[in-house]
Amino acid sequence: MSHVERGTFTKGVYAAASEIGASHIAQGMPCQDACKTGEGRGWFPYTIVAVADGHGDQRHDLSDIGAATAVEVAVRELSNSWHHYKLYRKSFHDFFCYDAGRRIVRAWRQAITHCAETAGVTARPGRSVYERYGTTVQVAMWANGYVLMAKVGDGEMRFSSDGISLQNPFVAPSDLDSQTTHSLAMKDASRVWQTAVYPEPAPGGYVFVSTDGLSNSFPTDQDYNAYVQQLYNVVETHGLEAVSRSWPSWFSSYTHAGSGDDITAGMICFGLGEDERGKQHDSART
Amino acid sequence: MTSSDLVPVLEGNIAKRTLQFFWLADCSGSMKGKKISTLNQAVREALPEIKEAVSAHPEVQIEMRAIAFSNEAAWHVGPEPVALEDFVWPDLEAGGITGTAQAIELLSEELSVDKMNRRGYPPVCILLSDGYCTDDESRFESAIQTLNEMPWGRKAVRLAIGIGQEHQYNEQELLKFVSHEEIGVLKADSPEKLTSYIQWASVAASVGASVGKSRMSKDDEHNVALPPPPSEVTLVEDADEDDVF
Numbered sequence: 079m080s081h082v083e084r085g086t087f088t089k090g091v092y093a094a095a096s097e098i099g100a101s102h103i104a105q106g107m108p109c110q111d112a113c114k115t116g117e118g119r120g121w122f123p124y125t126i127v128a129v130a131d132g133h134g135d136q137r138h139d140l141s142d143i144g145a146a147t148a149v150e151v152a153v154r155e156l157s158n159s160w161h162h163y164k165l166y167r168k169s170f171h172d173f174f175c176y177d178a179g180r181r182i183v184r185a186w187r188q189a190i191t192h193c194a195e196t197a198g199v200t201a202r203p204g205r206s207v208y209e210r211y212g213t214t215v216q217v218a219m220w221a222n223g224y225v226l227m228a229k230v231g232d233g234e235m236r237f238s239s240d241g242i243s244l245q246n247p248f249v250a251p252s253d254l255d256s257q258t259t260h261s262l263a264m265k266d267a268s269r270v271w272q273t274a275v276y277p278e279p280a281p282g283g284y285v286f287v288s289t290d291g292l293s294n295s296f297p298t299d300q301d302y303n304a305y306v307q308q309l310y311n312v313v314e315t316h317g318l319e320a321v322s323r324s325w326p327s328w329f330s331s332y333t334h335a336g337s338g339d340d341i342t343a344g345m346i347c348f349g350l351g352e353d354e355r356g357k358q359h360d361s362a363r364t
Numbered sequence: 365m366t367s368s369d370l371v372p373v374l375e376g377n378i379a380k381r382t383l384q385f386f387w388l389a390d391c392s393g394s395m396k397g398k399k400i401s402t403l404n405q406a407v408r409e410a411l412p413e414i415k416e417a418v419s420a421h422p423e424v425q426i427e428m429r430a431i432a433f434s435n436e437a438a439w440h441v442g443p444e445p446v447a448l449e450d451f452v453w454p455d456l457e458a459g460g461i462t463g464t465a466q467a468i469e470l471l472s473e474e475l476s477v478d479k480m481n482r483r484g485y486p487p488v489c490i491l492l493s494d495g496y497c498t499d500d501e502s503r504f505e506s507a508i509q510t511l512n513e514m515p516w517g518r519k520a521v522r523l524a525i526g527i528g529q530e531h532q533y534n535e536q537e538l539l540k541f542v543s544h545e546e547i548g549v550l551k552a553d554s555p556e557k558l559t560s561y562i563q564w565a566s567v568a569a570s571v572g573a574s575v576g577k578s579r580m581s582k583d584d585e586h587n588v589a590l591p592p593p594p595s596e597v598t599l600v601e602d603a604d605e606d607d608v609f
Contacts, residue, residue, distance in 0.1 A: 295376075295379070297377065298483070308376065309374055327373075333423075336378040336381075336423070338380075338422065
């Protein structure tokens with residue numbers, strides 16, 4: 079299943095796409111990544127891109143639902159909160175950094191509880207039912223002159239203020255941990271909500287977010303960073319709409335030649351896409 | 365023609381994630397005869413088993429190396445890693461004493477963050493020995509401590525196979541190398557067991573480490589789950605003294 083969302087906002091364009099991993103196809107498993115975008119127009123516009131990566135091993139057998147729920151909840155909670163705080167920029171920043179994680183975790187758990195009860199899903203002995211739906215979540219949001227980024231768990235985020243430089247707001251832990259991740263299903267998930275806030279970049283700046291299925295397709299961080307920069311160059315030339323249309327086929331080739339994992343990525347580009355109007359959603363079975 | 369047709373395919377430097385596999389093989393004098401010949405044959409026979417087992421994970425590229433230790437530790441195959449498809453096990457010859465600590469030191473050098481790929485799978489390290497370490501005890505303890513302090517050392521799947529009768533090797537010493545206490549030291553007192561454990565350890569560790577999907581942190585003692593080792597290997601009825609080490 080390929081899934082692509084894209085659209086425009088007052089400052090530029092945004093898109094997100096998910097593609098099932100080669101190993102999941104081979105094992106007859108669903109895509110356990112998810113993405114969702116959101117936007118508000120009018121006097122207080124905002125744009126949100128959310129991606130999630132379900133954990134996927136046997137103990138997290140419903141993590142595709144967990145990931146889909148995570149992006150839904152993240153976009154909804156941030157949109158609602160922005161409407162509440164929009165007149166008070168500082169308050170929203172404080173909310174984003176200190177309370178949004180707690181609210182998203184709580185809303186995700188409520189949604190999962192409802193989902194599990196409806197479907198008759200029970201916890202495994204000694205475990206919480208949330209573990210079966212375990213997932214990460216990453217969000218990038220533009221609102222009122224700022225870019226706000228946050229995450230629970232692994233995955234990569236990059237910020238460019240000018241289309242040339244590239245910053246990684248979340249330094250990887252010194253303890254290598256390629257097999258485990260923080261999760262919305264953890265008891266203390268809201269405590270591992272990491273945030274970064276940047277002033278809105280000039281035209282040419284961008285935000286890129288991806289699950290580790292993409293970054294793990296590259297041998298090193300340097301290769302991944304080089305890819306992100308090349309990607310932006312292609313976007314600058316051809317537009318994000320055209321490039322995001324190609325993402326499913328590109329991601330498919332990356333997962334087959336690289337990580338084997340599901341791949342999801344999202345991008346918010348500033349100063350591009352004046353010719354793109356209106357939000358488009360594509361869903362296509364592959 | 366649509367606009368997307370004009371977009372060049374962005375290929376990037378895509379590569380499979382690597383799993384570094386290390387054999388640490390004792391080739392001291394006490395390994396002479398059936399032990400070393402069985403070890404040589406068993407490792408060779410394990411290679412296709414590993415290939416077949418990880419074929420369900422085509423996203424994994426196993427790279428293999430081997431350290432041989434007796435008076436000194438030295439690369440038997442390496443230090444450059446060799447793709448599993450190209451890996452060939454040259455026969456080891458036995459002689460000398462048992463420099464286990466030196467072998468662990470050599471392993472640790474290769475597990476440094478600088479030399480290992482951060483995006484790789486947990487490395488697999490299998491130690492095979494039939495004797496007591498002849499390096500200073502303090503050197504052995506220091507080697508283990510260094511290994512345990514290294515990020516990749518902690519994340520590695522580390523298994524040990526004791527070769528011969530239990531009194532011939534130092535189980536407590538080998539246990540310090542092992543990452544999975546519930547598995548402990550695999551005791552191979554016969555050629556059949558040695559062959560069986562080499563195959564099980566190499567395959568189980570490779571498959572376990574290849575399950576690279578994200579899992580919740582803090583929910584397990586180990587970052588790699590392993591199945592239980594094979595139950596006691598049954599010797600054939602007409603086994604004689606040649607069937608044990």
